Amino acid sequence: MISAIFIILSIAFTYGLHLIINLSYYYILLWIIPGVILGLIFTVLFILVQIPLLTRTKLFNRYKIYLYRSVAYFLNRYIFRLRLEIVGRENIPKTGRLTVYANHKSYADPVVIMEAVTRPTSYTPKSGVYKYPFMHGMLRSIGAFPIDRSSDRNTARAMVEAIKVVKQGMAMVIFPEGGIKDRNDIKMVAMRAGAYRLGVKAEADMLPISIDGTTMIKHNLPFKRTKIKVTIHELIKYEDVKGLKTSDLADKVFHIINDSLTKND
Numbered sequence: 001m002i003s004a005i006f007i008i009l010s011i012a013f014t015y016g017l018h019l020i021i022n023l024s025y026y027y028i029l030l031w032i033i034p035g036v037i038l039g040l041i042f043t044v045l046f047i048l049v050q051i052p053l054l055t056r057t058k059l060f061n062r063y064k065i066y067l068y069r070s071v072a073y074f075l076n077r078y079i080f081r082l083r084l085e086i087v088g089r090e091n092i093p094k095t096g097r098l099t100v101y102a103n104h105k106s107y108a109d110p111v112v113i114m115e116a117v118t119r120p121t122s123y124t125p126k127s128g129v130y131k132y133p134f135m136h137g138m139l140r141s142i143g144a145f146p147i148d149r150s151s152d153r154n155t156a157r158a159m160v161e162a163i164k165v166v167k168q169g170m171a172m173v174i175f176p177e178g179g180i181k182d183r184n185d186i187k188m189v190a191m192r193a194g195a196y197r198l199g200v201k202a203e204a205d206m207l208p209i210s211i212d213g214t215t216m217i218k219h220n221l222p223f224k225r226t227k228i229k230v231t232i233h234e235l236i237k238y239e240d241v242k243g244l245k246t247s248d249l250a251d252k253v254f255h256i257i258n259d260s261l262t263k264n265d
Contacts, residue, residue: 001067002074005046010039040078047071051134055141059168064141065120072114080108080217081225086116088232094119097166097204097238101195101253103188103261104175106214113173113209116230121171124162124198126179127154143170145198159198166202174198176250186215187261191254193246199238200246206236208253210260231260 014035021031047067054064076082100121102113114121123139127148130136139146145162148154166172176195177188199206213228220226233256241249 002043002047002070003077006039006043006074006078008039009042010036013038013042043074048134051137051141055137057141059143059165059170060120068142069114072111075111076108076115080111081221082108082112082217083225083227084112084115084230085227086230086232088234089116089118091232091234092118092207093205093235095169097169097202098171098207099166099196099199099202099204100171100173100207100209101176101257102173102209102211103186103257104177104180105186105211106180106217108214108217109175109211110173112211112214112228112230116209116232117171117173117207119171120169121173122162122165123173124175124195143168145172159201162198163202166198166204171207172198172202172204176253184215186212187258188254191250193250196246196249196253200242200249203238203242205238206241206249206253208233208236208256210257212261233257233260 012035014031017031017035050067054061054067057064076084098119100113100117102109110123120142122142122144124145124147125139127146127150130139130146143162143165145165146154146158148158162172174195176192177190178192178195196206198204210231210233211228212231213226217226236253241252244252
């Protein structure tokens, strides 16, 4: 939907500018760039004006889920200029408690996951992200779990709410490296055992995902598309690992994700 709105608005503004200036059709190419810019601005405004409404809708509101997935598709194709290859979608359970773990090398990773995972997803951003305009409302509307590194009490309180969200069936996406540690190495270079505490406390199954290629986005933008391979691994059932320490669980997921990325090198 969002991509279609962007394309239609860009064409409309391009043609409108041509009519206003009233030059020969040979000059219509002059208005493509400003037409696209205006199309982008009004597409973003269309998304932003809906966020206050979306914060008042239920967690699994169908329109909200559809809109955010449409936004992810738009960002991946037209802003980050990605070409996604998604392998292993059959490993995604349609229902049930689920936490998703992936390597994290780019700000595009959350929207890559949102498009790749075919069920409603939420995230665990740093609390500082909530300070950006409109981000607070958007993240709150999908039941996000803010990580406040300056306050263990706030994080613990937020985890209680996040566990409730996971138990309702929202797939919680967690980047266990604790942020972007090395933008030049696609593999996970760190693992925080605490990142698995949410999945354990929620008694949720765990889905490892390897994202290969996002380290190249910064080199390819804006003129070249970046090919991204998303590998969705076999589901780790909670019942099979509930006896493990979080450090052992972290090590297990770490190797699953990195072994796949090593094969792709």
